[in-house]
Amino acid sequence: MILNLAKKAKKAFPALANLSTQQKNRILYSMSRALIGYQGYILNQNKKDLQKAKRLKLSSAFIDRLTLTKARIKDMSKSQKALIDLSDPVGEVIKQWKTSSGLQISKVRVPIGVIAIIYESRPDVTSDCIGLCLKSGNCVILRGGSEAINSNKAIYQVLSSVLHKFPVPSGVIGLVSTTRRQEVQTLLRLSDYIDLVIPRGGKSLIREVARISRIPVIKHYQGICHVYVHSDADLAMAEKICFNAKVQRPGTCNAMETMLVDKNIAETFLPRVIQRLQASGVEIRACPMTRRILKGIKLTSVSAKDFCTEYLDLILSVKVVKGLNEAIAHIDEYGSDHSDAIVTNNKKASREFLNRVDSACVYHNASTRLTDGYEFGMGAEMGISTDRLHARGPMALEELTIYKYIVKGQGQIRQ
Amino acid sequence: MILNLAKKAKKAFPALANLSTQQKNRILYSMSRALIGYQGYILNQNKKDLQKAKRLKLSSAFIDRLTLTKARIKDMSKSQKALIDLSDPVGEVIKQWKTSSGLQISKVRVPIGVIAIIYESRPDVTSDCIGLCLKSGNCVILRGGSEAINSNKAIYQVLSSVLHKFPVPSGVIGLVSTTRRQEVQTLLRLSDYIDLVIPRGGKSLIREVARISRIPVIKHYQGICHVYVHSDADLAMAEKICFNAKVQRPGTCNAMETMLVDKNIAETFLPRVIQRLQASGVEIRACPMTRRILKGIKLTSVSAKDFCTEYLDLILSVKVVKGLNEAIAHIDEYGSDHSDAIVTNNKKASREFLNRVDSACVYHNASTRLTDGYEFGMGAEMGISTDRLHARGPMALEELTIYKYIVKGQGQIRQ
Numbered sequence: 001m002i003l004n005l006a007k008k009a010k011k012a013f014p015a016l017a018n019l020s021t022q023q024k025n026r027i028l029y030s031m032s033r034a035l036i037g038y039q040g041y042i043l044n045q046n047k048k049d050l051q052k053a054k055r056l057k058l059s060s061a062f063i064d065r066l067t068l069t070k071a072r073i074k075d076m077s078k079s080q081k082a083l084i085d086l087s088d089p090v091g092e093v094i095k096q097w098k099t100s101s102g103l104q105i106s107k108v109r110v111p112i113g114v115i116a117i118i119y120e121s122r123p124d125v126t127s128d129c130i131g132l133c134l135k136s137g138n139c140v141i142l143r144g145g146s147e148a149i150n151s152n153k154a155i156y157q158v159l160s161s162v163l164h165k166f167p168v169p170s171g172v173i174g175l176v177s178t179t180r181r182q183e184v185q186t187l188l189r190l191s192d193y194i195d196l197v198i199p200r201g202g203k204s205l206i207r208e209v210a211r212i213s214r215i216p217v218i219k220h221y222q223g224i225c226h227v228y229v230h231s232d233a234d235l236a237m238a239e240k241i242c243f244n245a246k247v248q249r250p251g252t253c254n255a256m257e258t259m260l261v262d263k264n265i266a267e268t269f270l271p272r273v274i275q276r277l278q279a280s281g282v283e284i285r286a287c288p289m290t291r292r293i294l295k296g297i298k299l300t301s302v303s304a305k306d307f308c309t310e311y312l313d314l315i316l317s318v319k320v321v322k323g324l325n326e327a328i329a330h331i332d333e334y335g336s337d338h339s340d341a342i343v344t345n346n347k348k349a350s351r352e353f354l355n356r357v358d359s360a361c362v363y364h365n366a367s368t369r370l371t372d373g374y375e376f377g378m379g380a381e382m383g384i385s386t387d388r389l390h391a392r393g394p395m396a397l398e399e400l401t402i403y404k405y406i407v408k409g410q411g412q413i414r415q
Numbered sequence: 416m417i418l419n420l421a422k423k424a425k426k427a428f429p430a431l432a433n434l435s436t437q438q439k440n441r442i443l444y445s446m447s448r449a450l451i452g453y454q455g456y457i458l459n460q461n462k463k464d465l466q467k468a469k470r471l472k473l474s475s476a477f478i479d480r481l482t483l484t485k486a487r488i489k490d491m492s493k494s495q496k497a498l499i500d501l502s503d504p505v506g507e508v509i510k511q512w513k514t515s516s517g518l519q520i521s522k523v524r525v526p527i528g529v530i531a532i533i534y535e536s537r538p539d540v541t542s543d544c545i546g547l548c549l550k551s552g553n554c555v556i557l558r559g560g561s562e563a564i565n566s567n568k569a570i571y572q573v574l575s576s577v578l579h580k581f582p583v584p585s586g587v588i589g590l591v592s593t594t595r596r597q598e599v600q601t602l603l604r605l606s607d608y609i610d611l612v613i614p615r616g617g618k619s620l621i622r623e624v625a626r627i628s629r630i631p632v633i634k635h636y637q638g639i640c641h642v643y644v645h646s647d648a649d650l651a652m653a654e655k656i657c658f659n660a661k662v663q664r665p666g667t668c669n670a671m672e673t674m675l676v677d678k679n680i681a682e683t684f685l686p687r688v689i690q691r692l693q694a695s696g697v698e699i700r701a702c703p704m705t706r707r708i709l710k711g712i713k714l715t716s717v718s719a720k721d722f723c724t725e726y727l728d729l730i731l732s733v734k735v736v737k738g739l740n741e742a743i744a745h746i747d748e749y750g751s752d753h754s755d756a757i758v759t760n761n762k763k764a765s766r767e768f769l770n771r772v773d774s775a776c777v778y779h780n781a782s783t784r785l786t787d788g789y790e791f792g793m794g795a796e797m798g799i800s801t802d803r804l805h806a807r808g809p810m811a812l813e814e815l816t817i818y819k820y821i822v823k824g825q826g827q828i829r830q
Contacts, residue, residue, distance in 0.1 A: 375514065376820070
C-alpha cells in the first residue's frame with residue numbers, strides 16, 4: 001500500500017518537475033476554488049473526526065486545532081492562491097561561470113523529489129503542504145494524525161480531484177489513509193523512493209521520526225529563544241521587545257523562554273518589565289539576583305532544568321548576567337540554536353553577539369517572534385528548521401529545492 | 416573515549432568558527448610544512464601498516480592505496496598549501512534584503528559544525544579532510560580503515576601538533592585511534608555532538624553507515640554514468656568524449672559505464688569507436704542491435720544487471736536507442752543521478768536532455784570525467800555527492816558550510 005504510494009510518487013516526479021510555472025499556478029488556482037466549492041463535504045467529514053474526538057474526551061486545545069470552519073477553509077483557499085504570486089524557485093540560475101577550459105557551468109535550482117510529511121492533528125496542514133510542495137515541484141506523501149483522518153482524506157480528495165485536468169499523474173500527491181503506526185515505520189524505510197521527511201509536530205513526534213528514519217529528515221525542533229537586554233539598551237525598546245517575544249503568542253517556537261538582563265541595568269529594568277509581564281499572566285522563574293532586586297515580589301527560583309525547557313506557555317525564566325560573555329555562554333549552553341536577540345545601542349556589543357551566537361536567526365533590536373517566512377518576506381513556509389544541513393530557519397519554497405549542474409562544452413575531455 | 420572526542424570537538428567549534436581567514440591560512444601553512452618536516456616519522460609508521468598488510472596478503476591494489484612515499488607526502492603538503500589560495504566561504508553574505516517592516520536581513524555562511532569522516536585505506540585522505548574542514552571552519556573527527564591505523568595516527572599527530580601555536584583548542588581535530596567496529600556504531604549515534612557524517616569509500620561502507628547513522632549523512636555513492644551519442648553528433652567529438660569517459664581512468668565514479676548510441680548513426684559510429692575501445696583493453700557488453708551491426712566481432716550480450724552495475728573497470732555496456740526519449744528513459748531507469756552527457760549539435764535535443772535528465776551533473780558535448788571540484792574551478796573537494804539534500808555533485812569548501820540569518824531592527828515586534 002504505502003510502497004505503492006511511494007513508487008507512484010517517484011514515477012510521477014519527472015512530470016511534475018518539468019511543469020511550467022504557469023501550469024503549476026493554474027493547478028493552485030483550481031485547488032483554491034475546489035476547497036470553497038466542496039467545503040460542505042469537507043466540513044461534514046471534519047464533523048466525524050470531531051465527534052470521535054469528543055467521545056474520546058480529547059483536550060479542548062486539541063479539539064480546537066482539529067476543528068474546521070468556513071473561515072478556516074477560506075484561509076486554506078487563500079493560502080493556495082497566495083502561492084501563485086510567489087516566484088517559482090525551480091529553474092532559477094543560482095550561479096553561472098566559465099572555467100579556464102571553456103566549460104560553461106550553470107548551477108540551476110531543481111525540486112528535491114518526493115517529500116513525506118508526518119504531522120499531527122491540524123487538517124489545514126494537509127492543504128498547506130500540498131500547495132507548497134506543488135509550487136516547488138516536489139511530489140508529496142502525507143501522513144496526518146489518526147484523529148484527523150476523515151478531514152485529511154476529504155481535503156486530499158478535493159485537492160487531488162483537480163489534477164486530472166492537468167498533464168500530471170495523480171501520484172504527485174499521496175495520502176496514507178490507514179492510521180496504523182506500523183505504516184509510518186514502513187514509510188520511513190522507503191529511502192529508494194522518498195528523498196526527504198519533514199515531521200511537523202511536537203518534540204516526541206520529531207524525535208521518534210528522526211530515530212527511525214532511513215530517509216534524510218529536516219527537523220523543526222524546539223525553540224528555547226533568548227532576549228539579552230544589554231547594559232546599553234534603550235530600555236523602553238527592550239521592554240517592548242521582551243513583552244512581545246513572551247506574550248504575543250507564547251505557544252510558538254519563536255517565543256522567548258529566557259530573558260537575560262545585564263547586571264548594570266537590572267535594577268532599573270527588571271521591576272517595570274516583570275510587573276508588566278505578571279500583569280499579563282506570565283509566571284516568572286527567577287535567578288537569585290533577580291529575586292534580590294525584586295525582593296518585594298514572591299518569585300519562584302529558576303533551575304537548570306527550566307533553562308532547558310521550551311515552555312510554550314506564559315512562563316519565563318529570568319537571569320541577570322555579568323555581561324555579553326556570560327549572556328553568550330548561557331545561550332551556547334542552554335539555547336536550541338533557533339532565535340536569539342540582543343537589545344543594545346552599542347555597536348561593538350551587537351556585532352559580537354550577532355557573530356558569536358550561532359543560532360538559525362540572530363536579532364539586534366527586534367523580537368524573536370519575527371522568525372517566520374512571511375515576516376522575512378519569503379512567503380509561506382513549511383516550518384522553522386533547527387538543523388544545520390540544507391536549510392536553517394524559515395523553510396519556504398526555495399528551501400524545498402536543491403540544484404543540479406548544467407555543463408556546456410565544445411568537446412572538452414579530462415586531461 | 417569516542418564520546419569524549421565528540422564532546423571536545425563540539426566545545427572547540429565556536430573558537431574555530433570564529434578564526435579569521437588569515438589565522439586559518441597560517442595553520443594550513445604550518446601543517447604543510449610539518450608534513451615535510453616529519454615525513455621520516457610518517458613513512459616509518461606507514462611501514463608498520465605495510466608490513467602487516469603484506470603479512471595478511473592483502474591485494475596489491477589495496478597495498479598501493481595504503482603506501483606512502485616521499486612524493487605522496489609532498490602532494491599532501493601541496494594540497495594543504497593549495498587551500499590557502501581558495502577563498503574562505505565563512506562569513507560570505509549569500510543574500511541581503513530589507514523587509515517592508517524595515518528589518519535588514521543578511522543570510523551569512525557559517526560552518527556546519529562537527530563533521531565525522533569515515534573512510535577506508537588511503538592515509539592521504541586523513542590529511543586532505545583535516546585541511547578541508549579546517550579551512551571551512553568545521554571540527555573534524557576522523558575514522559580511517561584499521562589497516563592504515565599507524566599511518567593515520569602519525570599524520571594526525573603531525574598535523575595537530577601545530578595547533579598549540581594558535582588560539583584554537585586541540586579538540587578541533589580528532590582521530591578515533593581504536594580499530595574496533597563497535598566504535599563506529601557508537602560514533603554514528605552521537606547526534607548531540609556531531610552534525611554530519613561523510614563516508615568515503617566503497618558502496619558497502621556507505622550503505623552500512625547510512626543504515627546505522629542517527630546523524631545526517633551525505634553519501635558519495637556510485638556513478639553509473641552515461642554518454643548518449645545523438646543522431647546529430649559530431650562523430651569525431653563523440654568518439655573522443657566516449658573514449659575519454661571510459662578509458663582515461665576507469666576506476667572513478669565519473670567514468671562512463673554505458674554508451675547509448677542513436678540508431679541513425681549507429682552503423683557509422685559503432686565500428687570505429689568499438690575497435691578503438693577494444694584496442695585499449697575495454698570489454699564490450701552489447702545490446703542485440705549493436706551485435707547485429709558489428710557481426711564480424713564477437714561481443715558478450717549486455718543484461719539488465721549490467722546496466723545497473725558500476726564497473727569501475729575497463730568494461731562498457733553499449734546500447735542502441737531509437738532516439739532522445741529512449742535515451743532519457745534508459746538513464747532514468749538505470750542511472751545513479753551522478754553524471755550523464757549528450758553529444759550533439761542539435762540545440763533542441765541538447766536543451767531537452769539537459770533539462771529532463773535530473774542528475775547532479777548533466778553535460779552537453781563534454782566528458783563525464785569532468786565532474787570534479789578542480790575541473791569545475793571549485794578547488795579541492797570532499798567527494799561527489801549523489802544525495803538530493805544540501806549538496807549535489809562536487810562537494811568543496813562552500814558545500815561544507817550552511818548559513819544563519821542576521822537580522823537588524825529598530826525595535827520591530829510581531830504584530
